[in-house]
Amino acid sequence: MLFSGEQLVWGLLFTAGLIAVVEEWRISLLALLTQYALVSFLLSGFLSPPLALAKIATGGVIFFILCPTAWRGRRKPPAKIASQEPTFATSFPFRLVGSALMGLIAYGLLHQYPWEGVPTPLAFASNFLMAMGLWTAILGRGPFRMGLGLLTFQIGFELLFTTWERSLLVAGLLGLVNILLALAIPYLEAVELARRGVER
Amino acid sequence: MTPLWIIVVPWIMAPWAYLFRRRSAIAALLSAGTSLAVAVICFLLPPDQTVWILGRGLLFDPWRRWLLLFLFAGAVLLFLYSWHLSQGWSFFPFLLVTLGLLAGSAMVDNFLLAVLLLELAGITLAFLIQGGPRADPRVAMGYLVPLIIAGSCLIFSTHLFDLVALYPEDLVSVRLAMTALTLGFGILLAVVPFHLFLPAVAQEAPPMVATFLLGFYQVVALSLMVGLLDRQPWLGREAFDVLLVSGLITALGGGVFAFLERAPGRLLAYGAISNLGLILVGLGTASGVGVAGAMAHLINRSLAIALVAMGWGVISERYGGERYAMPMGVARALPWATLGYILGGLTLAGFPLTGFATRWPIYLALLSHNPLYTFGLILGGLGIAWGYLRSLTPILGRGERSAGGKEPLLAALMIVTLVGTSLLLGIYLDYLLEPLRNMVEGFSFIVG
Numbered sequence: 001m002l003f004s005g006e007q008l009v010w011g012l013l014f015t016a017g018l019i020a021v022v023e024e025w026r027i028s029l030l031a032l033l034t035q036y037a038l039v040s041f042l043l044s045g046f047l048s049p050p051l052a053l054a055k056i057a058t059g060g061v062i063f064f065i066l067c068p069t070a071w072r073g074r075r076k077p078p079a080k081i082a083s084q085e086p087t088f089a090t091s092f093p094f095r096l097v098g099s100a101l102m103g104l105i106a107y108g109l110l111h112q113y114p115w116e117g118v119p120t121p122l123a124f125a126s127n128f129l130m131a132m133g134l135w136t137a138i139l140g141r142g143p144f145r146m147g148l149g150l151l152t153f154q155i156g157f158e159l160l161f162t163t164w165e166r167s168l169l170v171a172g173l174l175g176l177v178n179i180l181l182a183l184a185i186p187y188l189e190a191v192e193l194a195r196r197g198v199e200r
Numbered sequence: 201m202t203p204l205w206i207i208v209v210p211w212i213m214a215p216w217a218y219l220f221r222r223r224s225a226i227a228a229l230l231s232a233g234t235s236l237a238v239a240v241i242c243f244l245l246p247p248d249q250t251v252w253i254l255g256r257g258l259l260f261d262p263w264r265r266w267l268l269l270f271l272f273a274g275a276v277l278l279f280l281y282s283w284h285l286s287q288g289w290s291f292f293p294f295l296l297v298t299l300g301l302l303a304g305s306a307m308v309d310n311f312l313l314a315v316l317l318l319e320l321a322g323i324t325l326a327f328l329i330q331g332g333p334r335a336d337p338r339v340a341m342g343y344l345v346p347l348i349i350a351g352s353c354l355i356f357s358t359h360l361f362d363l364v365a366l367y368p369e370d371l372v373s374v375r376l377a378m379t380a381l382t383l384g385f386g387i388l389l390a391v392v393p394f395h396l397f398l399p400a401v402a403q404e405a406p407p408m409v410a411t412f413l414l415g416f417y418q419v420v421a422l423s424l425m426v427g428l429l430d431r432q433p434w435l436g437r438e439a440f441d442v443l444l445v446s447g448l449i450t451a452l453g454g455g456v457f458a459f460l461e462r463a464p465g466r467l468l469a470y471g472a473i474s475n476l477g478l479i480l481v482g483l484g485t486a487s488g489v490g491v492a493g494a495m496a497h498l499i500n501r502s503l504a505i506a507l508v509a510m511g512w513g514v515i516s517e518r519y520g521g522e523r524y525a526m527p528m529g530v531a532r533a534l535p536w537a538t539l540g541y542i543l544g545g546l547t548l549a550g551f552p553l554t555g556f557a558t559r560w561p562i563y564l565a566l567l568s569h570n571p572l573y574t575f576g577l578i579l580g581g582l583g584i585a586w587g588y589l590r591s592l593t594p595i596l597g598r599g600e601r602s603a604g605g606k607e608p609l610l611a612a613l614m615i616v617t618l619v620g621t622s623l624l625l626g627i628y629l630d631y632l633l634e635p636l637r638n639m640v641e642g643f644s645f646i647v648g
Contacts, residue, residue: 113376116363134349143341150348157352164359165312169254173316177351180323184344188330188337195333 008042009121013103016132016156019148020099020139021092025070028148033063035129035155042122046163051171055158058175062151062182069186070144072193090141098139102131118163129156142192147185154178201241203260203307204251206268209238210300218293227292228283232276234296238303239272250309257309263639267306267423274416274502275299277614278408281510284608285517287406288331295412298324302420312358314424318388319351325417328409335404343401346387346394353384364434374434381428381435382442388421391446391480392453395473399457402472403465403524407513410465414472415502422476422498426483430643440645444484444569448576450477455580458587463524464512464541467591468505471548471584475501475555478577482562485569486647492637493561499632500547500558500625507544507618511537514607514615526594534607538595540615545588547622550581557626561633 003011015031015038022028036059044052088094106127115123133153140146158174213234220226247265251258275295282291301321305314326347329340360377367373385391390398402410429435454474461467475497482494514537519527531538547555559581563574625632640646 130352137345140341143337146338146341146345150344153348153352157356161355161359164362169256170312170316173313173320177316177319177323180320181344181348184323184326184340187327188340191330191333191335191337195337 003041005042005045005119006121008038009125011038012042012125012159013128016129016152017099017103019152020102020132020136021095023145025144028145029063029066029070032066032148032151033059035059035152036062039155039159042125043159043162047166047171051166051168054171054175058178061179065179065182066144066147066185069189072190090139095135095139098135099132102135103128106131115160118160122159122163126156126160129153129159132156143185143188144192147181147189150181151178154181201245202251203245203249203258204253205241206238206260206272207258207300207304207307209241210234210296210303214293214296214300217296221289221292224283224286228279231292231296232279235272235275235279235299238299239269239276242269242272256313258304258307259309260307263423263642264306266639267420268303270499270502271302271306271416271420272299274506275412277506277618278412281513281611281614282408284610285513287408288328290327291331291406291408294324294327298328298412298417302417306420306423311361311424311428312355315351315354315358315384318421318424319347321417321420322347322351322388325409325413329401329405329413331406331409339400339404342397346397350384350387353380353387357381357384361432368434378435378438378442381439382446385421385425386446389418389425389476389480390469390473392450392473392477395450395454395469398473399461399466399469402469403463405465407465407509407516410468411502411506411509414469415505418472418476419498419502422479426643429483429645433644440484440486442484443480444573447477447480447482447484448573450474451481451580452477452576453580455583457583459583461587462526462590464508464516464526464591467545467584467587468508468512468548471508471545471587472501472505474580474584475504475548477580478559478562481566481573481577485562485565486645487565487568488637488641488646489561490565491640491643491646492633493558493565495636495640496625496629496632497558497562500555500622503618503622503625504544504547504555507540507547507615507622509544510611510615510618511539511541511544513537514611515541518605518607526591528594528597531595536612536615537607539619542588542592542595543619543622545591546585549585549588550578551585553626554622555581555626557629 012035015035018031019028037056040052040055106124109127110124130153133149133156136152137146137149140149213230217227217231220230242265245260247260247262249260298321301317305317305321308314326340326344329343330337357377357380360373360380363373364377387394429439451474454470454477458467458470458474461470479494479497482490482497515530515534518534543554550556550559566574
């Protein structure tokens with residue numbers, strides 16, 4: 001094994017934190033792709049190798065779906081609409097403090113509801129990803145950021161659920177949910193960019 | 201013929217509808233024809249069949265037969281309406297895909313797979329909610345967030361079912377399963393206080409998409425819940441108490457919000473939410489009369505939602521995209537659309553001859569629980585009535601005539617047909633209630 005389970009969990013916590021705190025699209029997208037890879041490595045002990053590989057492939061597909069949209073929206077919009085103006089709730093310190101609180105909540109939940117048969121680090125990583133995903137989705141000002149939050153939430157949820165349910169059909173449908181979600185994000189982001197006056 | 205066609209046919213036709221998406225006449229006829237054909241298949245197929253795919257059963261029993269017939273017959277109306285009144289470029293193909301997914305969700309005999317298919321259908325609906333460049337994309341995104349949370353809660357509950365089956369005496373698992381189900385279905389059905397996303401969606405989405413979401417998607421979600429109550433007896437009386445209380449809060453809350461609302465889309469959403477609360481109360485009584493009344497009201501509610509949305513769709517289209525207020529003097533320019541809007545609204549409010557008939561069995565079933573609850577439901581209806589009666593002032597006032605000409609004939613005909621159906625349902629309810637009563641008697645949770 002290239003990395004230990006603990007290192008993979010730390011990697012997941014770090015990438016989820018990056019997505020929640022940093023708004024830079026390149027960092028967020030790379031962090032998301034890394035998350036898919038880390039989850040696949042982490043679950044390789046539970047899943048058959050093809051299924052673990054399928055999870056990495058899903059992450060890759062999602063990355064390539066989201067990349068063009070993120071690239072198109074990289075330029076500063078010439079005309080911002082009122083709701084896009086920065087507020088305290090979307091500022092870096094608020095996101096940082098909020099993310100730390102989410103981490104505490106995830107830790108608290110771990111002790112409140114320990115899952116039988118699920119290793120503690122994996123359960124914590126799952127709780128943390130779900131909490132950070134929700135936090136990012138709630139604070140996101142546009143479809144792209146909200147979508148990244150939702151995908152992070154889904155990664156956290158699948159991390160936990162895959163340890164219980166290892167059916168190929170269910171894994172396939174969950175992957176389809178993620179891909180369809182990833183397809184909706186660029187569609188909605190494109191409309192958002194058009195509304196903000198960014199030319200394609 | 202196998203029931204599998206019910207799922208597959210819409211998917212086969214969706215790419216063709218996509219190819220002809222710019223030619224609304226062809227796309228509408230193709231999509232409506234497909235839905236009609238599937239509705240006929242549902243009607244002709246002998247019930248009580250099971251098809252096995254990848255080791256999973258697809259059930260086609262009398263209950264699912266009527267549910268699917270209702271779903272596809274309703275879709276025919278939505279497609280035909282969209283012939284002359286555009287609902288966005290993606291409407292025809294994506295709705296066909298959604299219909300196939302919903303049919304799969306309704307038929308699959310596995311709660312986990314049903315939830316996953318319902319979630320997929322919900323995400324596909326996000327493309328339709330956006331509709332075009334005019335709507336705010338954050339509304340569609342704001343719809344996806346609760347959908348994903350609800351889906352995760354319901355998927356998670358399936359693991360807890362296994363735990364409860366293994367350790368029935370473990371109360372923590374039972375409580376957690378109840379919480380996950382309450383949250384999941386509460387968010388999915390937009391039960392108060394989880395309803396906040398729905399009014400914005402109904403306001404921003406094209407009218408037929410809002411109709412599909414409120415009047416059909418939620419019906420499939422509700423049928424999934426009923427199926428679960430039927431098959432998981434350990435949920436017990438507590439689940440029905442939750443339904444009763446949450447239904448009452450939703451019926452009353454929706455009515456209060458409708459009372460305060462002026463924007464037609466949001467008013468429709470609050471009316472639909474309040475009526476959904478009434479249906480939950482009917483289910484919560486767990487009595488034959490109450491549950492049959494809830495089923496009948498589910499049909500009446502969908503008809504009313506379609507009527508309001510069709511009327512409002514014509515009005516907003518003819519008045520240059522007016523969306524946040526009722527234009528002045530609409531009744532003179534667009535009489536049939538106005539009739540549909542007002543009558544649909546009054547049906548949602550539970551007025552005599554329209555919505556009251558299907559509310560009555562629920563009121564009756566509720567009297568044995570607590571007469572005060574009935575009063576709460578009536579109060580909720582009054583809030584909706586006020587919301588719609590208030591819009592009569594601009595409707596009947598003097599204003600500019602419609603700039604876009606007369607009402608589309610097909611839309612007017614459909615509105616008149618739905619008005620007639622709604623009135624007939626109000627007058628001859630027994631013809632619907634008796635078969636429904638016989639059908640619901642088969643549920644394991646019915647107590648009297």
